Amino acid sequence: MTMLAAAPSAAVALVGSLFFALGAALQQHVAATGNEPRLRVLLRRPRWLLGGAVIAAGGLLHVYALSIGPLTIVQPMGVASLLFALPIAAALHGRRTSRSELAAGAMVAIGLIALVLMVPVPSRPPSMTGAEVTLMLGLAGAAALVCLAAATRIGPPGRTALLAVSAGIMYGAASTLMRVIADGWPGQLWFLLALPIPLVGALMLLQKAYAIGHFGVAFAALQVADPVTAVSFGALLLGEPLPANGLAATAAAALAAAGTVALARTTPLSKR
Known part of the structure; x- marks a missing residue:
């Protein structure tokens, strides 16, 4: 496929990234303007629901882009959402994005783009047993609890x-499970x-992370953890195969992580 033929899928994926960034910024703005929110409270807030609808629209555009273009074109466009999200979130909180924030965001984006481009395309449809699904959810839950416990200190x-x-x-566990379901594996209903x-x-x-106020840090860390987990x-x-060049993949992941650390040092609290 030529670059000209791939242009429509890239454009659709880029618009999807803009939608995803806008939706995430709207949800963070709501989560960070009061006490730490509970989900049932957020579900009654129109702006937060609007953010969710915009995120869903971005997801549908991403799926459509994948249906008309190659993964190697669409996935890097998805990573661009971070560079959209930083100025959108800053504007919602009445400030301007600093150059250091944008530079750190670019580090995350470049690292993630390199990483996703190195992941080989699977050669067979994914399938899992019920025991493997249980194991995956257990591992994901345990890892999330460890992070949650460490976060309090x-x-x-x-x-x-x-x-x-x-x-x-x-989210990485959920996307793995969704891939198995979407590929038509005739598993049990409980999948x-x-x-x-x-x-x-x-x-x-994620709403707990947003409520603290460091939107750039939260969004970048989410974008790094999700694909790495998947x-x-x-x-x-x-x-499925891992990237053939493990050293290069590690370097790309390290660059994205370093950008996230840089965002933690440059992005101010947005909570009022």
Whole structure:
């Protein structure tokens, strides 16, 4: 496929990234303007619901982009959501994005783009047994609980990052399970019934991260943890290949992590 032929999918994916960034910024703005919110309270707030609808629209655009273009074009466009999200969130909180924030965000984006481009395309449809699904959800839940426990002992930027990482782990587990369901594996009904467990858990953890106020840190940590978790579960439980160049993949992940740390040092609290 030529670059000209791939342009429509790239454009759709880029618009989807803008939607996802806008929706995340709207939800964080609501979560950070009061006391630490509970999900049932957020569900009664129109702006937070609007953010969720915008995120869903971005997800649908991403799926459509994948249907008309290659993964190697669409996935990097998805990573651009961080660079959209930083100025949108700053504007919602009445400030301007600093150059250091944008530079740190670019580090995360470059590292993630390099990482997703190095992940091999699976050669067979994914399938899991009920025991493997249980193991995956157990591992994800345990890792999220460790992050949650550690988050109570450190300062706001680190707490934000760990809460977002825990959310990313749960989202990574959910995306792995969704891939198995979407590929038509005729598993038991509880596969579909189990899906809300990691999704709701991730949503609650992410709102806790947003409520602290360091939006750039939360969004970046989420974007790093989600694909890394999905790739790890893909290799562990689905038999999918890891990147052939492990050193380069590690360097890309390290660059994204370093950008997240830089955001923790440069992005101010947005909570009023």
